[in-house]
Amino acid sequence: MRYAIISDIHGNYEALTAVLDVIDEMDVDGIVCLGDVVGYGANPNEVVELVRSRADVTVRGNHDQAAVVPAEEAYFNSWAVQAIRWTRDELTEDNLDYLRSLMYESFLADVRLVHASPGEPEKWRYILSPQAAAQEFSTFDESFCFIGHSHVPMIVLRTEVGTSELLEGEVALPAGARVLMNVGSVGQPRNGDPRACFAVLDLEERSARLVPVAYDLHTARTKILQAGLPRFLGDRLLLGQ
Ligand code: ZN
Numbered sequence: 228m229r230y231a232i233i234s235d236i237h238g239n240y241e242a243l244t245a246v247l248d249v250i251d252e253m254d255v256d257g258i259v260c261l262g263d264v265v266g267y268g269a270n271p272n273e274v275v276e277l278v279r280s281r282a283d284v285t286v287r288g289n290h291d292q293a294a295v296v297p298a299e300e301a302y303f304n305s306w307a308v309q310a311i312r313w314t315r316d317e318l319t320e321d322n323l324d325y326l327r328s329l330m331y332e333s334f335l336a337d338v339r340l341v342h343a344s345p346g347e348p349e350k351w352r353y354i355l356s357p358q359a360a361a362q363e364f365s366t367f368d369e370s371f372c373f374i375g376h377s378h379v380p381m382i383v384l385r386t387e388v389g390t391s392e393l394l395e396g397e398v399a400l401p402a403g404a405r406v407l408m409n410v411g412s413v414g415q416p417r418n419g420d421p422r423a424c425f426a427v428l429d430l431e432e433r434s435a436r437l438v439p440v441a442y443d444l445h446t447a448r449t450k451i452l453q454a455g456l457p458r459f460l461g462d463r464l465l466l467g468q
Contacts, residue, residue: 232261236263245440258281269450354409371428
């Protein structure tokens with residue numbers, strides 16, 4: 228079985244459709260979404276509806292939660308607060324109900340799926356370093372754990388000799404090894420590469436890799452400005468920061 232794993236789309240329709248076009252060229256058996264479907268971008272309804280129709284599994288992100296639980300704004304910076312209030316007003320009742328229905332974690336065979344951290348998915352902790360990732364391995368039993376949340380791709384391998392970060396953008400698990408992998412962000416990358424990013428998992432090969440995808444970020448940025456959202460949220464798409 229092969230799966231495409233997408234995360235942190237953040238209402239960016241141009242990025243999501245470009246990624247789905249690439250996925251459709253691949254021979255995958257399913258699509259998994261790790262949350263933050265909305266927030267920041269200008270097409271929350273269109274993106275929710277595409278995810279609803281295309282993803283086999285979707286877990287809850289902190290922006291999805293804030294769209295339906297306003298008290299969660301307390302943890303957001305001012306740009307994120309402005310964007311999530313605008314998003315909440317835009318979303319249809321049906322799409323809000325869908326976001327309410329999302330769970331904090333999900334599973335495939337030998338795979339853990341969560342937005343932020345496998346240990347405490349409801350606390351939205353960031354795993355920003357290989358050292359922080361190393362501490363998470365005691366919180367899950369599966370061979371693969373996929374996360375999003377930081378918008379920065381990261382692959383950390385755990386073998387019997389220790390834990391190490393892999394910088395090649397792909398991993399093939401040796402026997403007995405496990406991996407924690409951040410799949411990056413479809414709709415608001417922050418790793419200095421403005422391309423959308425997602426991952427492909429091959430359960431037979433026990434391998435996974437990151438796939439960057441160029442998309443029409445200028446249209447996505449223009450829509451953010453036209454919606455009256457903070458200019459910074461549009462400009463950062465150009466930089467991937
Ligand atoms: Zn996010």
